[in-house]
Amino acid sequence: MDSSFILGVTTLTYLFSTVLYLIVFLFKSNKVGVFATWFTLASFIFQTFGVCLRWYESYKLGFGHAPLTNMYESLVFFSWTIIALYLYLEFKYKVRTLGIFIVPFAFLSMAYGSLAPEINRDISPLIPALQSNWLISHVVTCFIGYAAFALAAGMGIMYLAKSAQSDNKKQSGLLATLPELPVIDDIIHKTMIFGFIWLSGGIITGAVWANSAWGTYWSWDPKETWSLITWFFYAITLHARYTRGLNGKVIAWLAVIGLIFVLFTYYGVNFLLSGLHSYGSQ
Amino acid sequence: MNSLWNFFASVRLAIVILCIIAFTSIFGTLIPQGNSFEWYVNFFSHISFSGTPLGPDTGQRFAVITTLLDIDKMYSSWWYYLFLTILIINLIVCSIDRIPTVLKQIKMDNLSFTQARLDKMKLNRQISLQNTDTQSIMSSLETIVSSLGWKTQKSPTNQAMLFSEKSPWSRMGVYIVHLSILVIFAGALIGNLLGFKASVMLPETRQTDIVYSTKDSSAVNLGFTVRCDSFTLEYYDNGMPKEYMSELTVLENGKEVKKAHIEVNKPLRYNGITFYQASYEPYQDFVVTLKDIQQSVTTKLLTPFQQQIKWPEGNLSYGVINADSIQNRLARMKIWVSDSANPPQTFWVKPNEETPFQINDKKYTIYVKQMFATGLQVAQDPGVWVVYLGCLLMLVGLYVSFFMSHRKIWFVVKNSGSATSIIMYGTTNKNKMGFTTVFQSLADNIEQQITA
Numbered sequence: 001m002d003s004s005f006i007l008g009v010t011t012l013t014y015l016f017s018t019v020l021y022l023i024v025f026l027f028k029s030n031k032v033g034v035f036a037t038w039f040t041l042a043s044f045i046f047q048t049f050g051v052c053l054r055w056y057e058s059y060k061l062g063f064g065h066a067p068l069t070n071m072y073e074s075l076v077f078f079s080w081t082i083i084a085l086y087l088y089l090e091f092k093y094k095v096r097t098l099g100i101f102i103v104p105f106a107f108l109s110m111a112y113g114s115l116a117p118e119i120n121r122d123i124s125p126l127i128p129a130l131q132s133n134w135l136i137s138h139v140v141t142c143f144i145g146y147a148a149f150a151l152a153a154g155m156g157i158m159y160l161a162k163s164a165q166s167d168n169k170k171q172s173g174l175l176a177t178l179p180e181l182p183v184i185d186d187i188i189h190k191t192m193i194f195g196f197i198w199l200s201g202g203i204i205t206g207a208v209w210a211n212s213a214w215g216t217y218w219s220w221d222p223k224e225t226w227s228l229i230t231w232f233f234y235a236i237t238l239h240a241r242y243t244r245g246l247n248g249k250v251i252a253w254l255a256v257i258g259l260i261f262v263l264f265t266y267y268g269v270n271f272l273l274s275g276l277h278s279y280g281s282q
Numbered sequence: 283m284n285s286l287w288n289f290f291a292s293v294r295l296a297i298v299i300l301c302i303i304a305f306t307s308i309f310g311t312l313i314p315q316g317n318s319f320e321w322y323v324n325f326f327s328h329i330s331f332s333g334t335p336l337g338p339d340t341g342q343r344f345a346v347i348t349t350l351l352d353i354d355k356m357y358s359s360w361w362y363y364l365f366l367t368i369l370i371i372n373l374i375v376c377s378i379d380r381i382p383t384v385l386k387q388i389k390m391d392n393l394s395f396t397q398a399r400l401d402k403m404k405l406n407r408q409i410s411l412q413n414t415d416t417q418s419i420m421s422s423l424e425t426i427v428s429s430l431g432w433k434t435q436k437s438p439t440n441q442a443m444l445f446s447e448k449s450p451w452s453r454m455g456v457y458i459v460h461l462s463i464l465v466i467f468a469g470a471l472i473g474n475l476l477g478f479k480a481s482v483m484l485p486e487t488r489q490t491d492i493v494y495s496t497k498d499s500s501a502v503n504l505g506f507t508v509r510c511d512s513f514t515l516e517y518y519d520n521g522m523p524k525e526y527m528s529e530l531t532v533l534e535n536g537k538e539v540k541k542a543h544i545e546v547n548k549p550l551r552y553n554g555i556t557f558y559q560a561s562y563e564p565y566q567d568f569v570v571t572l573k574d575i576q577q578s579v580t581t582k583l584l585t586p587f588q589q590q591i592k593w594p595e596g597n598l599s600y601g602v603i604n605a606d607s608i609q610n611r612l613a614r615m616k617i618w619v620s621d622s623a624n625p626p627q628t629f630w631v632k633p634n635e636e637t638p639f640q641i642n643d644k645k646y647t648i649y650v651k652q653m654f655a656t657g658l659q660v661a662q663d664p665g666v667w668v669v670y671l672g673c674l675l676m677l678v679g680l681y682v683s684f685f686m687s688h689r690k691i692w693f694v695v696k697n698s699g700s701a702t703s704i705i706m707y708g709t710t711n712k713n714k715m716g717f718t719t720v721f722q723s724l725a726d727n728i729e730q731q732i733t734a
């Protein structure tokens with residue numbers, strides 16, 4: 001068994017988790033709910049094992065490095081972080097109906113990483129610029145932030161779905177089992193804040209790294225600039241909450257739109273614009 | 283004046299200016315920065331929407347607009363700086379406007395709250411008691427509450443009131459974040475005014491005491507000399523570059539004062555100036571090190587391809603007469619050597635390997651490497667530590683403003699005839715839901731202990 005096999009299987013298990021959470025949502029089955037949680041936890045542990053194995057395999061190839069260095073590895077880590085944060089959220093708020101709005105992101109990330117032809121899944125050695133301890137802290141901080149924003153967006157969708165229904169005054173059916181709107185609003189706010197802190201940390205670690213490699217902590221390269229634009233976007237959202245007149249719906253929309261900025265910074269820039277971070281397009 | 287102040291103190295302006303900065307920043311990521319006018323004409327001419335390129339006329343027009351509005355160097359354009367300045371004024375005015383109120387809230391005399399004011403608080407809880415002695419209730423309440431981690435304050439006038447609060451200073455968290463942005467800007471400004479960014483291509487065995495500014499290619503005098511002793515490129519087995527490294531020597535007044543090995547991510551610092559391994563340039567030439575073993579003399583000579591070189595101390599002439607490369611990497615070189623007495627020899631050597639050879643009884647070694655120039659990024663930035671301090675402040679401020687809140691709890695003992703009770707009131711400046719849970723479990727805990 002090698003790591004690419006394990007991570008390939010993880011793609012399938014997260015697909016199955018998604019199906020389980022869909023069943024939980026549609027049929028409100030508590031038994032399936034408990035199973036969904038344990039199954040997802042097991043997949044998560046399996047994926048963790050896969051990541052560690054990939055790390056070990058890189059050492060066996062003679063150029064060991066943490067598996068956080070290219071697009072594929074970052075997609076794996078992205079999904080790993082989403083599941084970690086999701087399981088924490090489920091544990092804390094004791095609501096399994098959140099799952100269907102979040103777990104699919106982890107599946108999609110794995111599926112894209114495992115299947116897309118333009119993604120290189122080989123374990124390759126590090127080019128000189130990437131040989132730095134800042135690489136790990138930079139990638140980890142950024143991706144915890146990105147994962148938190150994915151969670152916020154998932155719950156934004158949930159908020160919008162639920163509030164569309166309560167506008168229609170039919171507070172029954174599927175969406176009635178979701179948490180109350182103010183509770184969802186509170187979770188959205190908290191995850192966005194959590195993401196904002198980590199994104200700030202990600203930008204800072206990136207700047208420190210750039211300074212140690214090139215002597216410039218900020219060079220307005222497209223990826224840097226887009227991470228700053230994304231950071232501004234969330235700063236605007238936090239301030240918008242503060243000024244009166246903005247209700248939960250607007251914040252929910254902003255949480256969803258924010259993820260578009262995140263995905264463009266993460267993915268779009270590598271493929272559409274050129275710059276220092278082009279390692280992702282290998 | 284007052285309305286101008288209010289304009290700059292408003293959060294609405296903050297949102298607008300942040301939106302403007304975020305939006306305009308996009309342009310610089312779509313239009314490559316820092317190129318010549320001709321480059322932009324060419325760039326825009328070849329952009330195509332739905333198949334047909336814009337063509338040279340439209341390209342010219344776009345290029346004119348781009349350079350006219352400084353979009354080709356937009357992050358240092360006057361209008362971008364204007365937006366940043368408005369943001370800074372906004373931040374400063376907003377903070378000056380609000381901090382006095384915040385300080386008042388921090389230092390507020392909470393023990394003088396009237397019952398009417400407490401009654402307005404949404405979060406409250408009543409704990410009924412058998413005990414009717416206010417004095418003894420108060421003292422056991424005090425011990426319980428402080429044992430649960432809340433420091434208590436007693437009112438000098440009202441015997442039946444106890445107050446406790448947590449992290450009043452956390453209200454300053456947001457202002458620490460805002461201050462951190464100012465500190466980062468200050469650091470960037472210091473770097474811009476007092477520092478420089480430059481680069482230099484330094485061929486092996488050569489030295490320089492000037493480097494060239496990244497901004498305008500003007501010469502910057504280092505005040506000392508750097509020499510590149512060697513540059514080495516290492517590859518992985520699959521042909522990917524593994525490491526670029528240079529051996530540098532710093533000289534002052536012709537004397538060697540420091541030797542350093544630099545790699546990407548491992549720069550050399552000297553006199554506040556940092557040298558970063560940034561790039562390299564291969565040459566057709568070779569650097570050849572020859573050693574005469576008996577006499578133990580060594581030389582390191584720059585050797586152009588297919589050219590005869592004399593080494594008088596070793597009494598040798600030599601040259602690199604042929605070279606094979608595989609995938610752009612040098613694989614082997616053919617060497618020609620001769621001392622005038624014997625017939626010349628030729629043999630193959632591998633790059634970067636010391637190879638022995640012999641002419642009659644005389645033993646030599648030869649070490650041949652391709653010649654490179656090392657590309658150094660050179661920077662002096664006295665503001666970088668200020669920027670890092672700002673970053674640290676920002677993380678601290680974010681932590682404080684998001685994970686801490688100013689929580690207050692009042693305990694009032696009420697005696698109405700035969701029934702006695704403790705009434706708890708609580709407020710917080712944020713995370714009301716989290717505080718509600720804390721408040722209720724604190725109340726549960728107190729109820730259990732005091733009625734036990």
Ligand code: HEM
Binds near residue numbers: 369683
């Ligand atoms: C890049 C710029 C800025 C950043 C990163 C930033 C960051 C923050 C953060 C993290 C908060 C806390 C939000 C929350 O508690 O949910 C906040 C609150 C706030 N910010 Fe900013 N801010 C920026 C610019 C500004 C500017 C220019 C103003 C000027 C009016 C401003 C005014 C405020 C106010 C009034 C609050 C609310 C304070 C309170 O809760 O009492 N911010 N800011």
